[in-house]
Amino acid sequence: MANSQKLPISTSIKSAGKSAGDFRFSGFGNTFRNKLPHLAGRLSSLTASLEMALWQYIKKHxxxxxxxxxxxxxxxxxxxxxxxxxxxxxxxxxxxxxxxxxxxxxxxxxxxxxxxxxxxxxxxxxxxxxxxxxxxxxxxxxxxxxxxxxxxxxxxxxxxxxxxxxxxxxxxxxxxxxxxxxxxxxxxxxxxxxxxxxxxxxxxxxxxEAEKGKLEAEYAFLRAQINPHFLHNTLNFFYAKSLGHSDELSDGILTLCDIMRYSLESDEDQNGTVLLTKEVEHLRNVIKINQLRFSHRLQIDFQLRGELHGLRIIPLVLITMVENAFKHGELTNAAHPLRFTLEVDAQNQLFFTVANKKRSGPKETSHGIGLDNTRKRLAAAYPNRHLLEVQDQEDFYTIALQIQLPAVAQPSTNVHVSAVPAAFSN
Structure with missing residues (x-):
């Protein structure tokens, strides 16, 4: 005990200070300081919400x-x-x-x-x-x-x-x-x-806003036109090269060219309509290209009745329903084939029906304009002169379209009804 040495006062104070530093009362202060920005942010958000609600109330009343x-x-x-x-x-x-x-x-x-x-x-x-x-x-x-x-x-x-x-x-x-x-x-x-x-x-x-949207739509349309035209010219090149090698391949390329040409240049008149015979020919080409894709295994029944000459319709309406059937329908069931029926009566009433059995497996993707857009186009082109009904059952899906078509003075002879088969099935 006599030999024990006393620590200097300064050393004792430093040790006490170190021990006091280890006992972190300062942690509470750090936590409070860390929460201050969060509380300030919440208070600012609450104030902004109240100001917005007050402004909306004043604006309303x-x-x-x-x-x-x-x-x-x-x-x-x-x-x-x-x-x-x-x-x-x-x-x-x-x-x-x-x-x-x-x-x-x-x-x-x-x-x-x-x-x-x-x-x-x-x-x-x-x-x-x-x-x-x-x-x-x-x-x-x-x-x-x-x-x-x-x-x-x-x-x-x-x-x-x-x-x-x-x-x-x-x-x-x-x-x-x-x-x-x-x-x-x-x-x-x-x-x-x-x-x-x-x-x-x-x-x-x-x-x-309409002018801005029009400019944006024209720009988007211009951008969309570049690749299809390039692809169309490329397909023509492939068609020329495929001649003499495979009749089926060249026929498929030619059909695809016709589909693309009609989609890009449908020869619309001033009322935005095309010949009904051209629209039917486009349907046949789409059905044909799908048959080629699946090696003619698709079960399709396409019935055509009535006189089509002299009638016009807004383009790419019927094809939307056909694409919808290819997307969701059972394609290879012989007992329930895809049924497309187009009939025109003596009063120029068009009846187009698409019926298919629903597919249970994966479905094909479609690049059509969609049924919602089709409804709007029909309402704008044929107000009070059309009827579109959809029957969505558990296993079957049916779309029925009825349009009162106006007749033109001079029927066109570009495509004859005789060129369209009464039944197209496989």
Whole structure:
């Protein structure tokens, strides 16, 4: 014990400081400091959400809030400049009752103007204004004799026949009606001007967006046209090289060229329609190319009835339904083949039906424009002149299309119906 050495005071302090540092009370402070940015971010997000909700509420009820603000400002100024006004519940009630005829005249006139002026119903407006003026007179009389005394707890003097025939009341009512109706008319035209300004702004914005969309669509169309044309020319080259090597290969390449040529250049007229015979030929080519793909193992029944000459249809509508059948249908079941039936009656009614058994395995992908787009195109081209029905059963899928087609004056002889077989099956 005598030999024990005492540590210097500075060394003891450093050791104590080191030990105190190991006991990390500072960790709580670090944790709090680390949470500060997170809390600040949440508070900022909450504030932004509240501001957005408040702005949406103001935007939705801006007209009501504007009217409320104007009335509060007007009544506040009147209360400050009025000698008889006393800030109490009775005083506030009396002030509101005092200006009740003015509010009735203003908003009643607004109702009539906004109801009849936009439709230019001037006779109804004049008759309604006459009745409304009588209503203003009645409200003014009852305010003076009944409601205002009740608000100020004075004696009520019920109106009599002499009251309703007094010139002073009619004069005051006429002055109130003319003044507030003039203010209402100004307010009406102010609202209508603002409405037309907003509509013009919206129209210009929609026009700019439409022009922008048109430019983007033209650019996308241009980009989409480059590769198909290149592929079309390449297929022609392959067709020339395949001659003499494989009749089936050259026939398949030629059919694919025809399909691509029709898709790119369908020879539409000014109404955006093509010959129905051309559309049917396109269907045959699509069926043919699919048969070549599957070595003629597809079970397809294509029935064609009626006269097609002289009829036109918007392009690539029927093929959408055919592609849908190839995508979802059972292709090799001889008991349930793909059935395509096209019939035209004497009244130029087109009936096109596609029926197929649903495939249980994987389905082919399709690059058609889709049934939804087809519905929109049919609605735009044949309003109230077409019917498209879909029957989606558990094992079978059927699409039935009916269109009233217009006939052209001179039937085309580019493609004969005789060139289209009545039944195309394998």
């Amino acid at each position: 801006r007209v009501v809030l504007a009217h409320l603000g104007v009335w509060l400002g007007f009544l506040g100024m009147w209360a400050l400049t009025s000698v008889s006004f006393k800030l109490s519940a009775l005083g506030l009630l009396g002030m509101c009752v005092t200006f009740l005829p003015a509010a009735f005249a203003f908003y009643g006139s607004n109702f009539l103007l906004f109801r009849y002026l936009p439709g230019q119903q001037y006779r109804k407006l004049i008759l309604a204004e006459v009745l409304f003026f009588v209503g203003c007179f009645v409200v003014l009389v009852f305010t003076i004799h009944v409601w205002r005394p009740l608000a100020f707890q004075d004696e009520v003097m019920w109106p009599t026949l002499r009251t309703f025939t007094a010139w002073a009341y009619w004069r005051d009512s006429l002055w109130l009606y003319v003044l507030l109706s003039a203010l209402s008319l100004g307010y009406y035209y102010l609202r209508q001007t603002g409405k037309k300004t907003r509509e013009l702004k919206l129209t210009l914005q929609q026009k700019l």
